[in-house]
Amino acid sequence: SNSPEKAGYIITANLLNYKNGKIYPVNPKISEVLGLKVYPSILDIPEDVDLAVVTVAAQNVPEILGECARKNVKFAIVVAQGFSDAGKEGEALQKKIDEIVMQTGLRVIGPNSMGIINASNSLITTFVPIPNLKVGDIALIAQTGVFCGAGLIWLLSFNFFGLSKSIDLGNKCDVDDAELLEYFLEDPDTRFIFIHMEGVKDGRRFFDVARKVSRKKPIIVLKGGRTDEGARVVASHTGSLAGLENVYNAAFKQAGILRVNNLEELLNLIQALKFSPLPKGDNVAILTFSGAFAALLTDLCVENGLKLAKLSDETLSKIRNLSPPYVNISNPVDIWPAVMVKGAENVYPVVIDALLNDPNVDSIIVFQGFSRFFPEFWGLNPRIILKHLDRVVEKPLILSTIGEPLTVDELNEVTKLFNEKGVLFYQSIDAPIKVLNQLRQYKIYLDRVERKEV
Amino acid sequence: SNSPEKAGYIITANLLNYKNGKIYPVNPKISEVLGLKVYPSILDIPEDVDLAVVTVAAQNVPEILGECARKNVKFAIVVAQGFSDAGKEGEALQKKIDEIVMQTGLRVIGPNSMGIINASNSLITTFVPIPNLKVGDIALIAQTGVFCGAGLIWLLSFNFFGLSKSIDLGNKCDVDDAELLEYFLEDPDTRFIFIHMEGVKDGRRFFDVARKVSRKKPIIVLKGGRTDEGARVVASHTGSLAGLENVYNAAFKQAGILRVNNLEELLNLIQALKFSPLPKGDNVAILTFSGAFAALLTDLCVENGLKLAKLSDETLSKIRNLSPPYVNISNPVDIWPAVMVKGAENVYPVVIDALLNDPNVDSIIVFQGFSRFFPEFWGLNPRIILKHLDRVVEKPLILSTIGEPLTVDELNEVTKLFNEKGVLFYQSIDAPIKVLNQLRQYKIYLDRVERKEV
Numbered sequence: 001s002n003s004p005e006k007a008g009y010i011i012t013a014n015l016l017n018y019k020n021g022k023i024y025p026v027n028p029k030i031s032e033v034l035g036l037k038v039y040p041s042i043l044d045i046p047e048d049v050d051l052a053v054v055t056v057a058a059q060n061v062p063e064i065l066g067e068c069a070r071k072n073v074k075f076a077i078v079v080a081q082g083f084s085d086a087g088k089e090g091e092a093l094q095k096k097i098d099e100i101v102m103q104t105g106l107r108v109i110g111p112n113s114m115g116i117i118n119a120s121n122s123l124i125t126t127f128v129p130i131p132n133l134k135v136g137d138i139a140l141i142a143q144t145g146v147f148c149g150a151g152l153i154w155l156l157s158f159n160f161f162g163l164s165k166s167i168d169l170g171n172k173c174d175v176d177d178a179e180l181l182e183y184f185l186e187d188p189d190t191r192f193i194f195i196h197m198e199g200v201k202d203g204r205r206f207f208d209v210a211r212k213v214s215r216k217k218p219i220i221v222l223k224g225g226r227t228d229e230g231a232r233v234v235a236s237h238t239g240s241l242a243g244l245e246n247v248y249n250a251a252f253k254q255a256g257i258l259r260v261n262n263l264e265e266l267l268n269l270i271q272a273l274k275f276s277p278l279p280k281g282d283n284v285a286i287l288t289f290s291g292a293f294a295a296l297l298t299d300l301c302v303e304n305g306l307k308l309a310k311l312s313d314e315t316l317s318k319i320r321n322l323s324p325p326y327v328n329i330s331n332p333v334d335i336w337p338a339v340m341v342k343g344a345e346n347v348y349p350v351v352i353d354a355l356l357n358d359p360n361v362d363s364i365i366v367f368q369g370f371s372r373f374f375p376e377f378w379g380l381n382p383r384i385i386l387k388h389l390d391r392v393v394e395k396p397l398i399l400s401t402i403g404e405p406l407t408v409d410e411l412n413e414v415t416k417l418f419n420e421k422g423v424l425f426y427q428s429i430d431a432p433i434k435v436l437n438q439l440r441q442y443k444i445y446l447d448r449v450e451r452k453e454v
Numbered sequence: 455s456n457s458p459e460k461a462g463y464i465i466t467a468n469l470l471n472y473k474n475g476k477i478y479p480v481n482p483k484i485s486e487v488l489g490l491k492v493y494p495s496i497l498d499i500p501e502d503v504d505l506a507v508v509t510v511a512a513q514n515v516p517e518i519l520g521e522c523a524r525k526n527v528k529f530a531i532v533v534a535q536g537f538s539d540a541g542k543e544g545e546a547l548q549k550k551i552d553e554i555v556m557q558t559g560l561r562v563i564g565p566n567s568m569g570i571i572n573a574s575n576s577l578i579t580t581f582v583p584i585p586n587l588k589v590g591d592i593a594l595i596a597q598t599g600v601f602c603g604a605g606l607i608w609l610l611s612f613n614f615f616g617l618s619k620s621i622d623l624g625n626k627c628d629v630d631d632a633e634l635l636e637y638f639l640e641d642p643d644t645r646f647i648f649i650h651m652e653g654v655k656d657g658r659r660f661f662d663v664a665r666k667v668s669r670k671k672p673i674i675v676l677k678g679g680r681t682d683e684g685a686r687v688v689a690s691h692t693g694s695l696a697g698l699e700n701v702y703n704a705a706f707k708q709a710g711i712l713r714v715n716n717l718e719e720l721l722n723l724i725q726a727l728k729f730s731p732l733p734k735g736d737n738v739a740i741l742t743f744s745g746a747f748a749a750l751l752t753d754l755c756v757e758n759g760l761k762l763a764k765l766s767d768e769t770l771s772k773i774r775n776l777s778p779p780y781v782n783i784s785n786p787v788d789i790w791p792a793v794m795v796k797g798a799e800n801v802y803p804v805v806i807d808a809l810l811n812d813p814n815v816d817s818i819i820v821f822q823g824f825s826r827f828f829p830e831f832w833g834l835n836p837r838i839i840l841k842h843l844d845r846v847v848e849k850p851l852i853l854s855t856i857g858e859p860l861t862v863d864e865l866n867e868v869t870k871l872f873n874e875k876g877v878l879f880y881q882s883i884d885a886p887i888k889v890l891n892q893l894r895q896y897k898i899y900l901d902r903v904e905r906k907e908v
Contacts, residue, residue: 058780081780081791082780085745086780086781086782087782090780142746143746144744144745144746145744146743146744146746146747146823147746196746198746198749222750224746224749224750224753225749225753226753226757227752227753227756227757228756229752229753229755229756229762230749230750230752230753230756231749232752233745233748233749233752233786234745234749236745236782236784261750261884262750262882262883262884263856263883264882289600290598290599290600291539291598291687291688291690292596292597292598292600292601292650292652292678293600294687295652295678295679295684295685295687295688296676296678296684296715296716298681298683298684298686298687299678299679299680299681299683299684301683302681302682302683302684303680303681308683326512326535326536326540326544327540328540328541328690330690332687337535402717407861407862408861428716428718429716429717430715430716
């Protein structure tokens, strides 16, 4: 199309970024778009075609796919909706695609797919403009376009993340999650895989593949349709069967898949998997400036299946030496009295070092108030900790703050500095413990793999 | 003290903001501080004293409180810790305070209290500098200082909130939550009450008073010590008995108290109580740009005890008129196809209006992707909705977005504009539904009050 707001036009514009090949627009009604010659039909293209992006209306899709097959196109991405997501008529239409796939060997992504992105060669077939595409090591497999749109923009707005590939599977008439997982297992650009799913077609195959992949590359899943009502919405959306939540949960666990419930949990977990070591055991040390938060954090630890570490005598005496005599030192460590006496600069580095060296401690959460008005007073100037942390940590160390929120730029700067030392940084009281629980679950899975129990 | 980092000095500096009375610093070792004459003992002060802020070490507190009583001081705030929060010795020391209270009628806040703030006359007795104190209608009762520090700064960093009074109760040897609730019931400056608690002394009295207060002014509680381990931390922190979680939960519900688990939930709920009408029933309409989010939101609704509204025929046909023919319209409403055909500007105002007028709909959640790069494309320019919303809403309407986060200033600006029309605004998928559930619970409580069942 020559209308800048139409999908065909935006897709063509996006494809012009592609570095490794030629673009052939097809449209019987126009002869040129964005400086490219337009062909009346795919059959008129003079060279071989690897990938077709099909943007015609649903009822015309079978005919166009037939032409693709005759042209020996390898892959087609079908954008149109109105198939198994849209009642009996749509289902019949999707059956026609199935037949073409079966009979011709043409591989199809979709229908109802927003498209794919390959960050390494800038192949972008989506009808969403993707500005500042940031190359990284996270692959996205989504069942629905919004996760390749909103999800991407959200991911890219945090500059410490980046993308390897993104595929919107839509109704999954042919290419499915299992096949892509196998691909990403071998893809050198991908270290982490995020899947948004509403349903799985061949459950046994998917979980077999996931079990194989997750021991090399972490798989994170966000799944819609946890409840019966949610499953009903899913059915009308991508035509998937969502139900049997407890079956899914058991299978996810068995396959070493980590589950999140929203994009925030996803971002927090990706930061953790990317930068933190995994915890060897359940024992958490909590360092905070407030007995009140010590109690709230302890509640969260216990509710997430973690334990409070019993600190070693050496650690206890090091902290006692910094504290006024009336303070009982135990875990959680209330650091406020020591900071009042000795100053944050002299307290945090020593205590964090003691906890890192303590064999009874498997992971450490440092939870602080924070305000740019009184960084010293609130016990945390994150830069104090950074300045004195002269090593990359070898067990999970999570720094987390409440108080005046940082701007996105400040957050990125501080997070990046911490991440370089293997330390995680969040602005939340829940995030560190949820993340620690996930890392712990993943470590338990990997240990079972090593013992050949999986 | 004359050392600017000492509590006595900061407190004196803070007290100098006080508009309604005189400040008498007491210290036998110095004769002047911040331009004020310093008295060697409280007994040397030539005039009557209403309030004493006691910053001496724990072991000297009983003696100073004895002098306060002899001087007929009405209230004393005891800052020192090292009482029931610190083993047998501390407990014995706290007993001495109890005896003074019993024998003399001196009223005591604390010990282990950070102090109080009265925003209307700028009485600030804390040893935390409080910049830009913003006057508002939320009262804080905290068991521990950090909630009168971090909590306050967090609250104040969101400029649509403001404080009426803040009291840190510490170990609660005398003044307790129940007494303050009674006070806030009558306080014209206070419309909402937030309590951070670790334990209640006289449970029956507290819940009797809360039941009375909550029918006039919403009470929100954040309680530490939900788990056995958390309760153990609480015991070593303020000496409170936290346990019996299910008893607390039942009592909170019975008394119309709303419970939150962290400061983010608190802020979200305060916005809701302050600006939104309460939902008359459980039926939620969801308007979103994505089938995937429709499913996730439906899951959250059902998990939070809410229902999907069955839209009226009138509403359905209004939405159908805007949508392409292949789209099945039901609740959740996937607005994407209509926006693609007619444009956001022509779709959102009509659909929101239809939902506001639909008697089957008790509350509305509009969940959108958002990016400043493509406001139109993502279906939401919040200002489109604002521009066409020509009335203050009479049922809960929550607008919520994911995508590129807004800056704090943008968030405040947009939120304020929405709040003026009774609309809530969040950047989260979970927040709207958690908040809606809380509003619904509160409405159920008020309905029971009206039927005289409480």
